[in-house]
Amino acid sequence: MNTAQEDINTLTEPKKTISVSGSVALLEGLIAEGTDTIFGYPGGAIMPIYDAIYDYKDKLKHILVRHEQGGTHAGQGYARTSGKVGVVFATSGPGATNLVTGLADAQIDSTPMVCITGQVYAHLLGTDAFQETDVINITTPVTKWNYQITDANEIPAVLAKAFYIARSGRPGPVLIDITKNAQLQMFDFEGYTPCDHVRSYRPKPNVRKEYIEEAAALINKAKKPFILFGQGVSLGFAEQEFKAFVEKSGIPAAWTILGAGAIPTDHPLNVGMLGMHGNYGPNVQTNSCDVLIAIGMRFDDRVTGRLDKYAKQAKVIHLDIDPAEIDKNVKADVPVWGDCKETLPLLTALVEEKKHTEWLAEFRAFDKTEQEVVIQPELNPESGEMTMGEVINQLNILTKGEAIIVTDVGQHQMVACRYAKFNHTRSNITSGGLGTMGFGLPAAIGAKFGAPDRTVVAVIGDGGFQMTLQELGTIMQSGVDVKIMILNNRFLGMVRQWQQLFHEKRYSFVDITSPDFVKLADSYYIAGKRISEREDLVSSLEEMLNHKGSFLLEVMVAQEHNVFPMVPQGSSVSEIRLK
Amino acid sequence: MSNSQDIEINEKQEFTITVYTENQIGLLNRIAIIFSRRKINIDSLNTSPSEIEHIHRFNIVINETEDVVRKLARQIEKQVEVLKVYFNTNEDIIWQEMALYKVPTDTIAELVSVERLLRENGARAVVIRKDYTVFETTGHREETDKLIEVLQPFGLIEFVRSARVAIIKSSDGFNRKLREFERREPGQDVIENEFLDAEKNVFSM
CATH class of the missing domain: 3.40.50.1220 (TPP-binding domain)
Structure with a gap:
């Protein structure tokens, strides 16, 4: 007997149909759309799809993340570096709700993604079944489009529409919720036809x-x-x-x-x-x-x-x-x-x-002032604790602007965006609109899968790292090569900066303690190093970049250092402060 | 909008938003949250078939400034299943609402004045039973409201009013527009909205 896959390979003659499960049709569709990597996490309601993917390991790389939120950020990182659509799998209920932050991030930053969630059997919808959640309505505000499939016959056309919508026009995330019965249901599959037109949808306006x-x-x-x-x-x-x-x-x-x-x-x-x-x-x-x-x-x-x-x-x-x-x-x-x-x-x-x-x-005259007042002291301090800017500057020198820099959210993000050098497009991967702390580490994993030939450096603060540090497990298991640089100032630095500038230095819950990140990395079999002295910076960065495989470098930086220039909230752009 | 020049753009007034859509589950929610997210109350909402089979038509009434309404219209039109959004002031549309009034039959039967009042207000009886009678009127909000006041002293038992339905005076219908949508590659010279430059009252891509 042929396997479903072998049967599909014979699907060259037009109009020939074969009976496959909804799950197999889904995977065939993903392959037809050019998907090579899926970030996902299995669970009860998506088990038929995971059963099918067991036979597709040679065609689809599935990366087991440690949390569905990490899956979405990895999907985003992948989409942003590769220019392709990120694909994420999650199960129903908590699996699906864990996607919300990543979907919201992708929606506001226009990142093309197709997320597939499992759902309880169609006959159980609305009964508060185990791990049932109304994921369509929960995700409506944070998706460009979403759709619930209850019949396997819908899968090929809906998937095609999902990819088309996700990547065309202003891109964005799309979610397809598939009930378990539809994943299991056998139906006559006529092959996969990509979508290039939806009547009610104008991806781009006509040029006037x-x-x-x-x-x-x-x-x-x-x-x-x-x-x-x-x-x-x-x-x-x-x-x-x-x-x-x-x-x-x-x-x-x-x-x-x-x-x-x-x-x-x-x-x-x-x-x-x-x-x-x-x-x-x-x-x-x-x-x-x-x-x-x-x-x-x-x-x-x-x-x-x-x-x-x-x-x-x-x-x-x-x-x-x-x-x-x-x-x-x-x-x-x-x-x-x-x-x-x-x-x-x-x-x-x-x-x-x-x-x-x-x-x-x-412009150059303004540059000169900014160089003197802000940039030179930030990038080349002669004494005192290390600054975030000098770390980024040394990284620039070593990578020559060739690296992909993924950042988390906060002071280090602003510093990295300000000072990182980019020779190429699709190299600055950051959470812009939503400002999602915890974005950096999982996004860096996805970024590397999306651009395997490039160096990926994740620049992350000590706060944001602790939001998604479980993804070290994903790095360990997948063997992906991501350079992780934690700029540790022992504070939730951006909030602290605002508290200093606008709240009379009332430091309210911004002093954050951290575990021993190097030991933590070690327990995931990831090499690591912590430095706090300026003379170790260049050699340690070199060590990180030259290391075969992932490496975590923790750099202890100045505790109470502020990011400038700054346009205070409520001020005009021309009222920008240099200090 | 005939008198838009006279009305400050930032002055709130009643707008009727007409939305042509595909028929898809969940679209109502997608449209509704565009308003609720901005803490804007929907005064009236009606969904119905349109002049074209399978194409649905929403009529949404809100009280807002033109600037806000234009932005809302663009956000609605951005939804994948939405074909087209128009927004109009009351001068630009023909509109009606329907209302039902339940009153005790004995009062009506005994008091001739009630019948006269109902006639004056254009109401007609839909159901007459021994215990109660249901009247119906259609008209503008003020008209249906007026009848509530009139009937209140005669023991109005129940009142309900439908959402607004509205026809755009200057519209040629949606058939031609739909053909443009169905064309896979619209020509460069297709100007999306034939009213756009002339009257400013319709939003277009």
């Missing part, structure tokens, strides 16, 4: 030429044009188109943290980071430019600061694929609706070749 022309006219007249770019550039695989636009127009360009790396950090027109802990020049100049060109970014409040004092003097051109983003936070004078892979070349063709030398020099 008149807006392109209006935008180009504004840009050509501008004396002080300024580009803000976000993740839309890399989500749209439009890095080349973006670079061409920037270089022809000669306009200084600054990035949101998710936009980092879309053009190399040391590109002459890359003027730095926007937002609360961004660079001095980009923040101040937002309020002195005459034309603001926002590309694939959504004017998050951490970028804009006080909205009624944000770029009021400027004409705003907003390029975005999501019509709901236009005018949401900042009113656009010219809305350039569309995929920037299409709109940027049209715009580039119409803009005049220019060099805004004097305008660019203004």
